[in-house]
Amino acid sequence: MDNDPTITGGYHTKPLRRIERLSLHLQAPPSSIPTVSPLLSSPCGSSKLLSPVNPEALSEYMRGRHREVQERIFDFFRSRPDLQTPVEISTRDHRELCMRQLAALVNEAGVRPFRYVVDDPSLYFAVLEAVGGVDISLAIKLGVQYSLWGGSVVNLGTKKHKDKYFDGIDNLEYPGCFAMTELHHGSNVQGLQTTATFDPITDEFVIDTPNDGAIKWWIGNAAVHGKFATVFAKLVLPFQGERGGSANMGVHAFIVPIRDMETHVSLPGIEIHDCGHKVGLNGVDNGALRFKSVRIPRDNLLDRFGSVSRDGKYTSILPTINKRFAATLGELVGGRVGLAYSSVSVLKIATTIAVRYSLLRQQFGPPKKPEVSILDYQSQQHKLMPMLASTYAFHFATRHLVDKYSEMKKSHDEEVVGDVHALSAGLKAYVTSYTAKSLSVCREACGGHGYAAVNRFGILRNDHDIFQTFEGDNTVLLQQVAADLLKQYKEKFQGGTLTVTWSYLRESMNSYLSQPNPVTTRWEGEDHLRNPTFQLNAFRHRTSRLLQSVAVRLSKHSKTLGGFGAWNRCLNHLLTLAESHIESVILAKFIESVQSCPDTSTKAVLKLVCDLYALDRIWNDIGTYRNVDYVAPNKAKAIHKLTEILCFQVRGVARELVDAFDFPDHVTRAPIGMTSEAYLHYTQHAGF
Structure with a gap:
């Protein structure tokens, strides 16, 4: 039936595919993919139970009006x-x-x-x-x-x-x-x-x-x-x-x-x-x-x-000449937008394969008890759950970038043009670098089976790798972001009007300069750590501190080394600044998307994933926060502990989260990443 060219012009009907996918979500989980193991029925610390997650509703919120054309393409190639x-x-x-x-x-x-x-x-x-x-x-x-x-x-x-x-x-x-x-x-x-x-x-x-x-x-x-x-x-x-x-x-x-x-x-x-x-x-x-x-x-x-x-x-x-050159390149920024957006899609596919296989594969367990899913192991959760959270964060950030780009093409407003240029440079560099590293992590997380070409990690890794270079080398693009931040700091911090992407810096910089060590330094309660205001303030405080300190360093070194020499002396500092700023933008857009979600259960699971993204990023750079006394030792420990709890909780809905990406099996293609009967598909490739 799928290959019958008389059906809707040669591809599978969209209503039928919707019914098939919905029936999968309503049925019991396939026996080949076990549910949460009793080995880890409760992590250390408290755990707030989520309402059942509806992947169809989550997918609808994420993809919106784009679902129709994407399903049309998927069904055509299926036929x-x-x-x-x-x-x-x-x-x-x-x-x-x-x-x-x-x-x-x-x-x-x-x-x-x-x-x-x-x-x-x-x-x-x-x-x-x-x-x-x-x-x-x-x-x-x-x-x-x-x-x-x-x-x-x-x-x-x-x-x-x-x-x-x-x-x-x-x-x-x-x-x-x-x-x-x-x-x-x-x-x-x-x-x-x-x-x-x-x-x-x-x-x-x-x-x-x-x-x-x-x-x-x-x-x-x-x-x-x-x-x-x-x-x-x-x-x-x-x-x-x-x-x-x-x-x-x-x-x-x-x-x-x-x-x-x-x-x-x-x-x-x-x-x-x-x-x-x-x-x-x-x-x-x-x-x-x-x-x-x-x-x-x-x-x-x-x-x-x-x-x-x-x-x-x-x-x-x-x-x-410089203005003409800038205008010319500004009109070509769509290539960077496309790469950032496409890189997230590659990350979605790789994460889907790795998570589904980690739910399927069982290994070891308590004495005289059934083997447990490898996703029940804390080490596997640590590898994959923050990555899954980042995938969601990047989805909403790049969707925002696409919306801004569309606005730019309609309005040709100079402020929006500058905003899109800097944001596309930063997101393209940050997202493609993260995806490139994650593809190797996914391969390793799937053990020897991840090494089989049919399971796609090698192909995805090789095809995606150049994303870090074309449409602008990532190191060069991050320098553009840093240069724009410094320009904003120098020209507009004192009384000027900041562009949309950078507007948070005025308030954040004022707070940083007037109160570098906030009263929340030692607060460690879960409600505080999961409060989006705390999370955003932490990200933005780090960016403000990096911006102010690198500006001082550049001024100092330029007196003896000149502008080019000073820039090169501070280059690693500048790259860290750019990455910190982009992480702040990503988190802000994720929080906005969570708050705008109309469905209660979907909103709850997105909030969980957003909290994991935020706290994992803070923990990843905890040394910076500790060095400037923004986070006290007891609070750092609480962040670490809560991050582990959130990883466990996200593991509990990991299947639904990757199902919401809504890639058909003929698109995901990796046998170990199939929604059911994965081993059957896999062995068939070896001739069984």
Whole structure:
């Protein structure tokens, strides 16, 4: 029935799938996944019992209006086993499969992500999350086509570009690339060396790669499928008349055809090479591009922020190279938003597999008693329950980021633009780094079975690993966050208006400077420790202290080392500041989401998970709080004890919490992560 193309256009009906999932929640837990072991019927200390958790209601609150399009995508790929990525596949076959997956999604399932890029960004990111569950390579290829190549055309170009290219990008007739990164330049985009020199005689730009370091490198879609590229290059205008010479107008973006539309052969002057097999994401055809006097029409300049007239005169609504550069990159921030959001989806899948297997696997136990689930062991809870809590925290934080990005695209308000730029940099860096580490923890938590490729941890880890690098290296992005914090501290702390993301700093900084050791230093009651006001104040106090102290250090060292030397001397301090600030934002958005939840039982379980996230983060950095006497020894012990209790309580609802992520088994795919009969699925892969 699932494969019957006559049913709703070829994919499983959404109502039937809803009924199937609801019936699973209403039935008794599958016998293959034991309930809480009597070994740990009560942890040390008090325990407040939760009402029964309804995964369907929790999932509805988390995903909202995005559920329909995501289930449509999941059901389509379920109906098409020929489009599902096998565990073992060659690079060449994976690339072709990935292209077929994308074409089928767009032209058969009728999902058109490019229209969402323009009209409804939050829905676009929901599509990106769903296809990432199918294959992360597919998500990246989709992102290259629609967010990077397509996004550059509609965001950096003008009406003439949209009219000419939109339909072809939308229906995949114009597969394209985003040619920014060079062999010698990645994060330092202003240092790009590719040139685009205007020729007033022919009314063309001439694209050149002046040296090997300027070869465009790691360009997705370039090696095999791309026909166009948005090429970032220095716009050079020759002086006219007797003066000679030229003027560099800074980095601009140009549409450059790279292959013939009919024969698919590379065009004259364009040299294309394959970057080869990678650690992961081998469904994406990354390539290298060299340009030798490639001529393109003047209209191929994406000229929203700067244009060149027929007689070679440059005009712009922005007065300086730096302002034009900032505006250009600001329009491309959607890539970072997408990576942060997609990274959370990867973490959801890995956590789901690890938690379900930890509920299934039994090992040891009291003498002459049944073996117990390994999730009943405190060590396993310590590995996985804070991770599960963080996954929920990141979900709500990145959903907030998507909402802010959507607001930015509608309003173009400068304050919101700056807010999104800093928040996307920080969340992308923080979340992708956390997910990368967590994937290894999940593999180890599942023992030898976690090492089997079919159980996906290795594939997820390898495919996700590059998330820490592209769209901005994480260390560089955290420095941007720190720099923005210092700018706010210097320019706006005294009487100015702070942007939304940083607005808490004024009150927090005033409190820190006037009362560095609050009266709550020794309070250790559970109600106090689980009070969101205490939790937020602790996070924000740490950020305020780090900000004030690094500002003093930078001022001191700049007198002898200069600005660059002082920054480098304080670099680790600055990175810690940025991470602390991002954690504060994550917690604030989690608390808001808990308080906004209308369903009582759902709200209660989210409050439990939020408390675990907050107290685990505080305990993780307890040395800092102890060193400045923000937390007394007795309070530190109470935080540690309560964190263990909360881990135990979250373990009691762990199954429901991962079920609420609502990934079908054909998306999760790992046999040890199936909702039932996991061992049966697993042994079948070995031929039993």
